[in-house]
Amino acid sequence: MKKSSEEILSSLASQGFRMTRLRKAIIGVFTGNGLPMSAEELMDILRAGNTAFNRTTVYREIGFLKARGVINEIQFLHERVKRYELASLEHHHHLVCLRCKRVEDIVLENDLADQERSILDSKGFHVTNHMLEFHGICRGCNR
Amino acid sequence: MKKSSEEILSSLASQGFRMTRLRKAIIGVFTGNGLPMSAEELMDILRAGNTAFNRTTVYREIGFLKARGVINEIQFLHERVKRYELASLEHHHHLVCLRCKRVEDIVLENDLADQERSILDSKGFHVTNHMLEFHGICRGCNR
DNA sequence: TTGACAAACGCAACTAAGTTGCATTAAACT
């Protein structure tokens, strides 16, 4: 399910896109980091690894990877920035702790299948996707 | 459940806040409009009703009503603007049609009670709130 | 009714987060 940096790069290369220095670095960061990252955080990580970059190019690369389906965009409720994570992760949701602000992944067994069926029945609305975010207090903050 | 403009205003007045011209107008717009509205849309409606206003004051009023729990903030995934709706509406979620972009409300019977229980069991994370958005094709667009 | 007080307002300037246009550079194939 979760793709490696090499798999992603060679799949892009096979579609005629180039393996540039920055593209490799950015895909490396995403494959090495589970949790949703903002553009700014991504740039901090690049900086920390001494990878030179230009803001515009980073934003364009994020747009590119999003358009190719390599990463997904996430918007947390109380934030103004967009976040991104690898699209090839297992379908999951996020638990956002209101106290420590940390984000945890959660995989729901059966997910929202029941709810989506009932939406189709009651509204005739055909759900193709959903986005769900839980807020609360994590185990660590609860004692 | 759904509060009237008068109920909201008198509750605010009882807490020492003033019934200003703009506050009345804005609360009137929210109580008269079911669906989540952006600051810009709110201002369009005020303009259409010949209510004079200042951008800053509208933003401050939104902040005020949010802080007092009169309205809730919503962030749709593919949008950059924040939206707001009356907090006293019944707990519900949104169906966003990918084709016509229209937003519909949905009230789930039983909501996410099962999922939240399983999150507490498996992660020790105590969910106090959640936010859920469904994407798909609405009945109208499906024929 | 008038005064005083703080809530609310209006203006201008600022900020965060990203976007666009355009000229330049550099992967990858021939």
Added chain:
DNA sequence: AGTTTAATGCAACTTAGTTGCGTTTGTCAA
């Protein structure tokens, strides 16, 4: 090595709000 076009870098711009600060105006008490 040459050519093509994807990718880059810079500067300027945009959107969606925010902040500071001096002014106005509801509301309550005298």
